[in-house]
Amino acid sequence: MSNYHIKHLEEYFQVYRKSVRDPESFWEEIAEEHFLWRKKWDKVLEWDFTKPEVRWFGGAQLNITENCLDRHLTTRGNKTAILFEPNDPSEPAQHISYSELHERVGRMANVLKSKGIGKGDRVCIYLPMIPELAVSVLACARIGAIHSVVFAGFSATALATRINDCDCKMLITSDGSYRGAKTIDLKGIVDKALEECPNLETVLVAKRIESDIHMEPGRDHWLQPLLDSAPTDCPAEVMEAEDPLFILYTSGSTGKPKGMVHSCAGYMIYAAYTFKNIFQYREKDVYWCTADIGWITGHSYIVYGPLANGATTLMFEGVPSFPDFGRFWEVVEKHKVNQFYTAPTAIRALAKENLEYVEKYDLSSLKVLGTVGEPINEEAWHWYNNNVGHKQSPIVDTWWQTETGGIMISPIPYVTPTTPTYATLPFIGIQPALMDENGVEIKGNQVSGRLCIKFPWPSMARTIWGNHARYRDTYFSAYENKYFTGDGAMRDAVGYYRITGRVDDVIIVSGHNLGTAPIEDSINEHPAVAESAIVGFPHDVKGNALYGFVILKETGETRNRENLYKEINQQITEQIGPIAKLDRILFVSGLPKTRSGKIMRRILRKIASGETGNLGDISTLLNPEVVQEIIEKAG
Numbered sequence: 001m002s003n004y005h006i007k008h009l010e011e012y013f014q015v016y017r018k019s020v021r022d023p024e025s026f027w028e029e030i031a032e033e034h035f036l037w038r039k040k041w042d043k044v045l046e047w048d049f050t051k052p053e054v055r056w057f058g059g060a061q062l063n064i065t066e067n068c069l070d071r072h073l074t075t076r077g078n079k080t081a082i083l084f085e086p087n088d089p090s091e092p093a094q095h096i097s098y099s100e101l102h103e104r105v106g107r108m109a110n111v112l113k114s115k116g117i118g119k120g121d122r123v124c125i126y127l128p129m130i131p132e133l134a135v136s137v138l139a140c141a142r143i144g145a146i147h148s149v150v151f152a153g154f155s156a157t158a159l160a161t162r163i164n165d166c167d168c169k170m171l172i173t174s175d176g177s178y179r180g181a182k183t184i185d186l187k188g189i190v191d192k193a194l195e196e197c198p199n200l201e202t203v204l205v206a207k208r209i210e211s212d213i214h215m216e217p218g219r220d221h222w223l224q225p226l227l228d229s230a231p232t233d234c235p236a237e238v239m240e241a242e243d244p245l246f247i248l249y250t251s252g253s254t255g256k257p258k259g260m261v262h263s264c265a266g267y268m269i270y271a272a273y274t275f276k277n278i279f280q281y282r283e284k285d286v287y288w289c290t291a292d293i294g295w296i297t298g299h300s301y302i303v304y305g306p307l308a309n310g311a312t313t314l315m316f317e318g319v320p321s322f323p324d325f326g327r328f329w330e331v332v333e334k335h336k337v338n339q340f341y342t343a344p345t346a347i348r349a350l351a352k353e354n355l356e357y358v359e360k361y362d363l364s365s366l367k368v369l370g371t372v373g374e375p376i377n378e379e380a381w382h383w384y385n386n387n388v389g390h391k392q393s394p395i396v397d398t399w400w401q402t403e404t405g406g407i408m409i410s411p412i413p414y415v416t417p418t419t420p421t422y423a424t425l426p427f428i429g430i431q432p433a434l435m436d437e438n439g440v441e442i443k444g445n446q447v448s449g450r451l452c453i454k455f456p457w458p459s460m461a462r463t464i465w466g467n468h469a470r471y472r473d474t475y476f477s478a479y480e481n482k483y484f485t486g487d488g489a490m491r492d493a494v495g496y497y498r499i500t501g502r503v504d505d506v507i508i509v510s511g512h513n514l515g516t517a518p519i520e521d522s523i524n525e526h527p528a529v530a531e532s533a534i535v536g537f538p539h540d541v542k543g544n545a546l547y548g549f550v551i552l553k554e555t556g557e558t559r560n561r562e563n564l565y566k567e568i569n570q571q572i573t574e575q576i577g578p579i580a581k582l583d584r585i586l587f588v589s590g591l592p593k594t595r596s597g598k599i600m601r602r603i604l605r606k607i608a609s610g611e612t613g614n615l616g617d618i619s620t621l622l623n624p625e626v627v628q629e630i631i632e633k634a635g
């Protein structure tokens with residue numbers, strides 16, 4: 001019997017040891033007992049990190065949609081697969097059952113085929129969070145087309161770059177989208193992008209908002225009439241285990257975005273297995289991840305992981321602030337959500353608002369709270385724990401990356417005791433290592449270093465689309481025989497990991513390494529502060545000094561800035577040491593963020609250094625307008 005569902009700490013340690021001692025037989029058991037195959041594998045694992053080349057379940061054949069849909073039809077046909085909650089709370093939610101989803105995916109797959117799409121073709125999906133997005137993703141997988149989902153908040157330039165990089169033949173989009181009180185002219189952005197995409201042949205347009213849009217004759221087609229006349233049954237394409245399932249772009253620290261390529265079998269197994277355990281999903285639960293399917297979190301933990309387990313996965317079209325800041329909690333109450341997975345940036349934004357927005361709702365259905373995307377600061381962790389979980393729901397701080405395909409370091413709720421700001425223990429099968437500056441592994445506890453992974457896991461990305469050399473250089477050349485994550489981490493006395501942030505965010509002040517996260521934590525604990533970011537800027541004596549960009553809470557706005565600055569520095573001095581004091585502080589109304597909510601320190605670093613002439617492309621930011629404000633204030 002495989003250990004598919006881990007229920008207590010002793011079992012975790014026992015299964016973990018097994019997964020490390022004999023990874024092949026461990027993953028083979030999981031694959032054998034919990035997934036549907038057309039043909040079994042010849043070899044569980046072949047790998048070589050120097051090339052790098054990793055093959056899981058070589059020789060096996062399968063289709064991921066048979067695992068996510070077909071095999072549930074007899075036992076869960078009427079169970080809700082996707083629970084769609086629209087942007088506008090007065091629009092009814094939709095309960096899409098497994099049978100209905102199976103049919104809708106079949107129809108869509110037949111439409112794709114009728115437009116000449118087949119195995120291996122790339123299809124770009126640029127859709128808001130409506131059911132057609134999940135259906136399109138699965139329809140591609142059904143026929144073996146490689147989906148490349150581009151987050152529908154990206155600009156025309158960003159979309160065009162991604163379409164061209166992997167040479168997509170087709171684009172699936174919508175006439176427009178809702179975002180809180182606004183509507184967005186998605187098709188207008190598409191038309192602009194496609195001026196730069198000569199090889200794209202076909203555009204399928206779903207209708208979401210009633211707007212008058214341009215339809216290019218010969219190229220653009222309304223989706224609904226095609227679906228209406230398509231047969232519901234579409235046989236699944238038989239895929240090799242290592243065939244690409246999808247491409248997903250992630251930005252590098254430099255250069256153009258990297259199209260991470262994920263494979264069929266390994267990705268499926270790891271996304272499903274982590275989902276089951278890290279959210280402790282039980283048959284009747286309603287699970288909600290607030291991410292967008294345009295990010296890896298949405299791929300693995302809205303679509304594939306939940307559906308492979310026959311779960312009910314909630315898809316939310318809206319934003320946390322519409323119609324007011326209670327929306328998340330209203331949805332939790334309305335659908336009796338059991339597992340809720342969001343990002344620290346959302347938690348911090350909501351924590352800034354009146355507590356009544358949370359207190360108004362009955363959140364007693366919640367059993368597990370998750371966070372992902374960046375280190376969660378202590379204040380946000382406690383706010384989440386106290387006000388959302390009422391100290392009853394464990395928080396799983398899940399560390400992972402687009403490249404890793406699934407969660408790598410995380411507590412298992414009700415199994416691993418949690419500690420604020422700690423991602424805690426490696427998940428089953430994951431072998432982390434901390435490395436020093438000289439490339440030597442740092443053993444033992446109470447140490448910190450650069451986080452690497454020293455053994456393959458099933459859902460690791462296999463390459464960067466069209467650029468295997470960049471894949472090798474970025475991830476496998478810094479440390480011999482190891483995957484380098486780009487993150488720094490510490491391991492405490494009991495072996496728990498705390499991710500300290502990107503190693504490129506480390507600032508060396510007077511020869512001391514300072515991570516941005518702990519200093520920001522300290523600043524954020526000041527009662528007048530809502531959020532902050534620090535960067536280094538050149539200093540004659542210290543090499544680097546610290547520059548803080550600080551957003552005040554409403555209550556802080558009336559305070560004297562000079563006094564606040566002193567108090568903040570006093571607090572840093574007390575919590576970290578005088579070395580971490582800020583040399584400059586700027587009170588701002590917002591911080592430049594990526595669409596996934598990460599602070600763009602690169603831009604802040606340039607502003608702090610006075611190099612505002614060359615900020616690079618800021619068009620893909622969530623809030624490009626704050627950049628000008630910060631430049632002006634910085635003088």
Ligand code: WTA
Binds near residue numbers: 371401485486
């Ligand atoms: C950061 C998101 C601390 C980290 C799934 C990583 C985190 C990058 C955490 C990947 C966490 C993600 N604690 N840092 N729980 N989760 N990160 O590719 O720096 O969008 O390398 O994948 O986010 O971001 P990506």
